[in-house]
Amino acid sequence: MSSNNCEMRYSCKMQTQWITVGISGCTNGGKTTLASALANRFSGSIVVNQDDYFRSDDSKEHVLIPELNHKNWERLESVNWDAMMEHLENIIHSPPPEKHSLLIVEGHIIFNHDKIRNLFQKKYFLTLNREECLRRRVQRIYEPPDVPGYFDICVWPMYMLNLQDVEKNCPDVKYFDEGSSEDSDDDDDEDKISLLQRQIEASPYTYENHVKLISVCRKEKEYEELFAARERMSELFPMTPELWIDWINDERKVGSSKLDLRTRLNSLYERALKDYPSVSIWSEYGQFAIGTIGDSFPKCDLDRVREIFERAITSVGIHVVQGSLIWESFRELEVYWLIQLKNNETASKGN
Numbered sequence: 229m230s231s232n233n234c235e236m237r238y239s240c241k242m243q244t245q246w247i248t249v250g251i252s253g254c255t256n257g258g259k260t261t262l263a264s265a266l267a268n269r270f271s272g273s274i275v276v277n278q279d280d281y282f283r284s285d286d287s288k289e290h291v292l293i294p295e296l297n298h299k300n301w302e303r304l305e306s307v308n309w310d311a312m313m314e315h316l317e318n319i320i321h322s323p324p325p326e327k328h329s330l331l332i333v334e335g336h337i338i339f340n341h342d343k344i345r346n347l348f349q350k351k352y353f354l355t356l357n358r359e360e361c362l363r364r365r366v367q368r369i370y371e372p373p374d375v376p377g378y379f380d381i382c383v384w385p386m387y388m389l390n391l392q393d394v395e396k397n398c399p400d401v402k403y404f405d406e407g408s409s410e411d412s413d414d415d416d417d418e419d420k421i422s423l424l425q426r427q428i429e430a431s432p433y434t435y436e437n438h439v440k441l442i443s444v445c446r447k448e449k450e451y452e453e454l455f456a457a458r459e460r461m462s463e464l465f466p467m468t469p470e471l472w473i474d475w476i477n478d479e480r481k482v483g484s485s486k487l488d489l490r491t492r493l494n495s496l497y498e499r500a501l502k503d504y505p506s507v508s509i510w511s512e513y514g515q516f517a518i519g520t521i522g523d524s525f526p527k528c529d530l531d532r533v534r535e536i537f538e539r540a541i542t543s544v545g546i547h548v549v550q551g552s553l554i555w556e557s558f559r560e561l562e563v564y565w566l567i568q569l570k571n572n573e574t575a576s577k578g579n
Contacts, residue, residue, distance in 0.1 A: 245324050245329075246319070246320055246324050246331040247328065247329070247350070248330075249352070250332075250339060250347065250352070251353075252334070252339045252351075252394070253354030253356075255361060255387065257356050258354050259354055266330055276319070278335020281307050281309070283305075291303050296382070298375045298378060299372075300382055301382075302387070303337075303386065304337060304341060307335075307337070307341075309344065313343065313344065333347070333348070336387075339397075340393050351398060351400055353391075353398075355403055355404065356405070359443075361384065363440070366439045376466045377469065379468065380468050380470050380508075421441065425441065433464060441453075442457050442458060442474075446474065454478065455479075462499070469508045472499075472500035473500075476497065479492055479496060494516075497512070497513040501513070501543075510543060510554055511557065513536060514540055514558070518533055530561075537558040541554055541555065541558065
């Protein structure tokens, strides 16, 4: 089918009796639930799910995430749009069974496709905050499954990019926050902690239960249970950069003496890098190390911090997007050291 014919057939949407509805938004935002509710409300409606048109895992069209060795399922390339558009055309050019029948299309990137997004008379976008999105996502099973770090490196950043594209190119979208009233009838958090601890005891290799327990303990500032939960999880699973950074930040809040805290944080950074040598962890580690340099800027402290930055550059310095953060921090360290040297020389001459 030629692109011109395709464009002409899509322009016929205003001549059909179908009411076309697009539902997009954040992963796990409630798109499928809303689509099903609308279909049940308006008889004769049809729901088309974007997920049914994902390319096979071995498709050469996929874009690989090098640091994860995993396909990027949040990009347009992950979907067979030609097959999806052919299906939609067939529906649009057939008579609807009822006067108010809806053609509902739902998917997390349907508004990012320049032809698909122009099909809809009604457009709805469901949003979630990061914490709620992650909480919901870890409770679902994906095929292929999410690898550690996929949410932090791919899912959330791609959602934000796709949202910006929608805001720019779909001015007639209505937005709804689906996380505002979540869990209003849930049991209190103390009961949740006990329940999750029992579930982990019974099934220690259920990853999402560990994440849930950490989240609830952190919310309630139950630090003893929180640190125990993190230690237990780290024994069984590699943890994401976000989980490690949260752990380190919480240790800062409740740490004891300055020296003990420094030793503890240094240990946590090293453990985090064994799990996931990400730019975010290396960057935080470098800034932490700079903060431990003594007031007189002794050479021994400088050498120790330099060694950390040199390891960071070897590990992630060539990262296409964020590697420059490490180089810039290292450069600022050396510039500050030169300033200190000059100041010391000036002070010596004055004496």
